Structures are given as structure tokens and as C-alpha cells.
Amino acid sequence: MSKLTGKTLDVELDKLAEQFKDMVSKEPHSMVERFMTILSFQEPDRLPVLVQIHDHSARISGMTVKEICTEPKKLLYAQLFAAVKYGFDTAATFADPYNYEAEAIGAKMLFPEDSFPVILEPLIKEPSDLKKLNVPDFTKAGRGPYVIECTRLSMEKLGDLASTASVATAPWSMAVQIRGFNNLIRDTRKNPGFAHKILDFCVDVIEAWVKAQQEAIGGAPAFPALADAFSCIPPISPQLVYDYVIPHTADIMKRLGPMMWSGGFPVEQIPNWERILEDVVAKTDTMIPRITMLESDWLPPEKIKEMSNRLHKPWWFGVRAGIINKGTPKEIENHVKKLIKVLAPGGGCVVFGDQVPRDTPPENVYAFVDSVKNHGKFPISID
Amino acid sequence: MEKDPQEKLNEAIIGGESEAAKKATQEQLKAGVSPIGIIKNMGKAMNVVGKKYEDMEYFVPDLVMAAEAMNKGLKLVLPKLGTAGSVFKGRIVMGVCRGDVHDIGKNIVVAMFRGAGFYVVDLGIDISPQKFIEAINKEKSQIVGASSYISTTIDELKKLNEEMKKAGIRNRVKYLIGGRQSIQNTCKTLVLTHSPTTLSRRLGW
Numbered sequence: 001m002s003k004l005t006g007k008t009l010d011v012e013l014d015k016l017a018e019q020f021k022d023m024v025s026k027e028p029h030s031m032v033e034r035f036m037t038i039l040s041f042q043e044p045d046r047l048p049v050l051v052q053i054h055d056h057s058a059r060i061s062g063m064t065v066k067e068i069c070t071e072p073k074k075l076l077y078a079q080l081f082a083a084v085k086y087g088f089d090t091a092a093t094f095a096d097p098y099n100y101e102a103e104a105i106g107a108k109m110l111f112p113e114d115s116f117p118v119i120l121e122p123l124i125k126e127p128s129d130l131k132k133l134n135v136p137d138f139t140k141a142g143r144g145p146y147v148i149e150c151t152r153l154s155m156e157k158l159g160d161l162a163s164t165a166s167v168a169t170a171p172w173s174m175a176v177q178i179r180g181f182n183n184l185i186r187d188t189r190k191n192p193g194f195a196h197k198i199l200d201f202c203v204d205v206i207e208a209w210v211k212a213q214q215e216a217i218g219g220a221p222a223f224p225a226l227a228d229a230f231s232c233i234p235p236i237s238p239q240l241v242y243d244y245v246i247p248h249t250a251d252i253m254k255r256l257g258p259m260m261w262s263g264g265f266p267v268e269q270i271p272n273w274e275r276i277l278e279d280v281v282a283k284t285d286t287m288i289p290r291i292t293m294l295e296s297d298w299l300p301p302e303k304i305k306e307m308s309n310r311l312h313k314p315w316w317f318g319v320r321a322g323i324i325n326k327g328t329p330k331e332i333e334n335h336v337k338k339l340i341k342v343l344a345p346g347g348g349c350v351v352f353g354d355q356v357p358r359d360t361p362p363e364n365v366y367a368f369v370d371s372v373k374n375h376g377k378f379p380i381s382i383d
Numbered sequence: 384m385e386k387d388p389q390e391k392l393n394e395a396i397i398g399g400e401s402e403a404a405k406k407a408t409q410e411q412l413k414a415g416v417s418p419i420g421i422i423k424n425m426g427k428a429m430n431v432v433g434k435k436y437e438d439m440e441y442f443v444p445d446l447v448m449a450a451e452a453m454n455k456g457l458k459l460v461l462p463k464l465g466t467a468g469s470v471f472k473g474r475i476v477m478g479v480c481r482g483d484v485h486d487i488g489k490n491i492v493v494a495m496f497r498g499a500g501f502y503v504v505d506l507g508i509d510i511s512p513q514k515f516i517e518a519i520n521k522e523k524s525q526i527v528g529a530s531s532y533i534s535t536t537i538d539e540l541k542k543l544n545e546e547m548k549k550a551g552i553r554n555r556v557k558y559l560i561g562g563r564q565s566i567q568n569t570c571k572t573l574v575l576t577h578s579p580t581t582l583s584r585r586l587g588w
Contacts, residue, residue, distance in 0.1 A: 110509075115482040115536055181487050182451065185444040189399070237442035270439050359537070 016080040017157035031089035041347040047376030051353035057082035072149040093150040097167040102177040104142030122180035138212035148216040166213040170228035171248035174202040199248040228263025258287035292318030301342040318354030329367035336371035396428035399448025401455040408456035426498035450494030471502040477528040478506030480539035485532035512546035530562035
């Protein structure tokens with residue numbers, strides 16, 4: 001457990017907030033300004049430095065993962081610590097976005113000290129269990145209050161520099177959490193109507209969750225996002241994406257408006273992957289598709305750039321954690337530089353560091369940040 | 384024309400139909416087919432499943448359903464085998480490491496090893512190095528398989544390796560790791576890149 005508690009934590013948190021504001025205010029533009037410029041297919045002064053860095057931020061700031069996942073001040077402290085240390089342009093206000101909804105409707109959780117919370121068992125063991133579940137009041141249920149407080153605290157400490165992302169689990173991934181992967185797959189084969197009912201319920205819950213977060217910040221956030229790692233291919237099949245993932249993701253976006261979405265895409269080179277990628281984006285009205293190649297770099301960034309320009313859809317392209325974690329600083333720089341050269345010109349694409357693991361050497365994180373700041377200045381050098 | 388039970392069992396496993404697999408297994412046992420013979424046939428069906436996955440005709444859900452179907456039939460067969468060493472190609476202890484509960488891949492691999500003729504003790508999820516070592520000693524297993532999916536549990540795979548060394552058993556146990564973290568970070572994923580039949584040849588079984 002961290003030694004930082006009580007008044008000492010308050011004092012140190014305020015110090016970090018001031019350091020972050022001081023650092024970021026020296027920049028000619030904020031992260032949001034740069035991001036919005038890129039989304040409108042124009043070129044800002046440079047790419048924003050965006051890194052998803054949760055358990056690593058806990059480690060370097062002296063917190064446990066359990067602490068950052070349950071205590072708002074400690075989450076913000078860890079995020080600001082990492083942001084100031086490494087020079088990020090923003091600090092997140094969430095840690096484990098895949099669990100909040102399931103927990104709020106009653107899922108039993110395990111909170112290990114140094115790894116993310118996990119759901120112990122499916123909520124819906126039998127079909128009749130679905131009827132027992134209700135859309136919760138997120139201002140009171142589960143860790144809804146914790147997430148809302150994280151955002152409120154960030155706004156209090158950082159003002160306009162606060163991140164108000166509003167992250168939620170997408171319908172398919174939430175259904176996996178509350179029904180269990182095997183059970184849900186079996187439902188899609190033996191009882192597809194019930195599978196859709198589970199997903200309909202998930203859509204209702206997610207809508208309530210995003211709206212609760214929006215109300216907490218006094219309006220719709222700039223970048224509402226849906227996390228959907230369980231919907232990638234081949235962890236599920238293309239047919240499941242078309243039959244279940246796309247319709248229910250489209251439904252939530254109809255209710256809430258276009259959102260960022262990290263789901264439905266192939267993480268391996270499967271037949272017809274281009275068609276699937278385009279359908280996933282087009283049929284859900286995703287505001288910003290987010291894509292990360294998990295284990296290999298088979299997906300040519302040139303293809304993402306071409307698709308982005310042709311569909312006039314901005315993309316968020318993740319530098320995979322394995323490279324940042326295990327590469328040398330030079331390898332990381334070269335990899336990021338290569339991606340920037342292809343994706344950044346003309347706006348429309350953001351390069352971000354995806355889920356930096358806990359044990360990543362700090363010099364590797366610095367290498368990523370420096371590479372984005374040095375090579376991500378517009379106009380992008382083509383050398 | 385009615386299909387024979389072996390063909391029905393193959394189709395049930397390849398199609399991921401658990402109840403059909405159970406029924407076909409019962410029919411084979413009733414017809415006097417040897418348990419080891421049934422398991423060998425299950426293994427062949429799982430190899431077909433594995434090949435379809437490599438050819439990207441099947442995806443993870445198909446593997447999961449096939450594994451379930453096979454396990455449904457195995458539950459009827461295994462009690463008739465006993466645990467005599469000569470019956471099996473080898474003995475494996477498998478589990479998901481401490482702090483992790485993601486077991487989809489592990490369950491598939493357990494089924495594939497059983498189909499390939501290994502005696503597999505599935506420890507389940509959130510298994511400490513001590514529990515792995517206790518099971519290795521109790522079951523006299525030659526192979527241990529551990530998986531890690533979330534980034535914070537990669538250290539557990541390394542800890543198990545160290546603890547096995549401290550317990551003096553590392554030299555006699557082959558250690559397989561699997562899961563997303565092993566792919567991203569550490570070692571060869573023998574289990575995920577080779578069928579159990581190939582793996583058993585590589586291991587010299």
C-alpha cells in the first residue's frame with residue numbers, strides 16, 4: 001500500500017497538478033486543440049502525446065493497482081505522476097474500463113493488490129438470471145461514484161486541461177463479462193434470441209452509464225469512448241461481429257451519438273479483412289475507430305491512411321505494447337517514426353501508446369514520447 | 384443410412400455439439416470401443432479443428448465449442464481409463480497463473496492435450512506457484528503449463544519458473560507458457576503454434 005495518504009496525499013496531488021498545468025501551459029496548444037484539429041483532417045503544430053498507462057503509472061508512483069482502481073485521488077496522482085515524468089499531454093481518469101458496468105449491476109469482483117480487478121463469475125448463469133438484473137443508478141452503484149469522482153477531481157485540479165473522456169464498455173464486451181465467454185458463444189448458437197436480449201440489456205446499462213458520466217461533467221464529453229477488446233477477430237468470428245457486435249454497437253451510438261470505438265477489427269490477417277474493417281466503421285457510425293495490432297504488425301498503416309482519407313474517418317492507431325515494452329529505445333523511435341510518416345500527414349490519424357505494461361523500462365516510455373514530439377511536428381518530414 | 388458412432392463423435396466435436404458428443408461417446412462405449420481408442424479419435428477430430436483454425440476457417444469460438452464437446456465425451460471416458468502411466472503419453476498440470484482469471488485459451492489447450500493422449504490435471508484459475516508445484520509433485524507430471532493474459536501477471540510466469548528451481552524440480556519438468564503476455568513478452572508459444580501431436584513429437588513423447 002502506498003505511504004501517501006490523507007493530507008500528505010492532498011498536498012502532493014496539488015503539487016503534481018501544478019507541475020502538470022505548468023508543463024502543459026507552456027505548449028502553444030492543448031491536447032484537445034491538437035486532437036480536434038487532427039479529427040477535422042487538418043494539421044496542428046504536432047501530434048499529441050497520448051499513452052494508455054495504468055499499472056505502469058501505479059508502479060512508478062508508488063501506488064498499488066488496487067489503489068488506483070478504487071481511490072480517485074490515487075488514480076489521479078498516479079496518472080499525473082506519469083504525465084509529468086514522461087511529458088504526456090493528458091492524464092486519464094479511468095483505469096479498468098471493462099468492469100464498471102458489470103460491477104454496478106452486481107458482479108462479484110476480485111481486487112488483487114497489483115493487477116486489475118477481475119470479475120469472479122458470470123452474473124447470468126441461467127437465462128432466468130437476466131430478468132433479475134436492472135439498470136443501476138451509477139451515481140450510487142459499484143464504482144460508478146469512484147469514476148465520476150475521478151473526473152470531477154480532475155476537473156477541479158486541472159480545469160480546462162482535465163480529460164473528460166467518458167469511457168464505457170461496448171455491448172459485446174459487457175455481455176462477455178456478465179454472461180461468460182463460453183456461455184455467450186453457446187447462446188449465439190443455441191439461443192440467439194437470448195444472446196440478443198443480453199446485448200439489448202447491455203445497451204440500456206451502457207447508455208445509463210455514459211449519461212451519468214456526462215451529467216457529472218455538466219454535458220457531453222469531447223471524446224466518449226467504447227472499449228471492446230472482446231469483439232476482435234479471431235477471438236470471435238467475423239460472423240459474430242456482423243450478427244451481434246455491429247448491430248448493438250450501432251444501437252448505442254444511435255442513442256448517444258458517434259463515439260470512439262476499439263472493437264470489431266481483425267488482429268490477425270484474415271480473409272476479407274479490408275471489407276470487414278470498412279463495414280465495422282461504416283455500419284456503426286463510429287466517430288473514431290481505434291485499432292491496435294496486438295501481436296504482429298501485419299496491418300499496413302498505409303491501408304489505414306487510405307481508408308481514413310477515403311471514408312473521411314479519423315483513426316486512432318495504437319503502437320502495440322510489446323514494442324514499447326520489449327524494444328530498444330532506437331527500435332521504438334524508428335517504429336513510431338515510420339507510423340507517423342505514413343499516418344500523420346494531412347491530419348486524420350493519431351498515433352498513441354497502447355496499454356503500456358507495468359514492467360516497461362522508463363527509457364522506453366521516454367523513447368516513445370520523444371519520438372512523437374520530435375517526429376510528429378507538422379509538416380511531417382518525409383526523410 | 385445411420386452414421387456410425389465414431390463418425391458422429393467426430394462431427395459432434397468438429398461442430399462443437401456437446402450433447403451430440405456425449406451421446407456418441409456413450410454409444411461407442413456401449414459398443415465396446417476401447418476408451419483409449421475413443422480418445423485417439425477425439426484427438427483426430429481436435430486436429431481437424433486445429434487445422435481449420437490455422438486455415439482461418441474456424442475462430443476461437445469454434446475452438447471453445449469443440450473443446451467443450453470433447454470434454455463432454457471425455458468425462459465419460461476418463462473414469463474408465465484409470466491413471467496408469469502406461470496409458471497416457473505424459474502427464475501435464477495446467478493452470479492460469481495467480482491473479483488472472485482468463486481461461487479460454489487454457490481450456491482449449493487442455494482439451495487438445497487430452498485429445499492427443501496426455502493425462503491433464505486442470506488446476507483452474509488464479510493458481511499460485513506453490514499450488515502448481517504441489518500439483519506437479521502429487522501428479523508426478525512431466526510438463527507444467529501456465530498462462531497469463533493480463534500484463535500484471537507476466538511476473539507470475541517468471542516466478543513459477545524460479546520457484547520450481549528452488550523446489551529442485553525445474554530440471555525434470557518441461558515448462559510451457561501461454562496467453563497474451565507470453566506471446567508479447569517472453570518465450571516461444573509452443574502450445575499455441577503447434578498441435579499437441581506435433582508438440583508431443585517435439586517433446587519426444
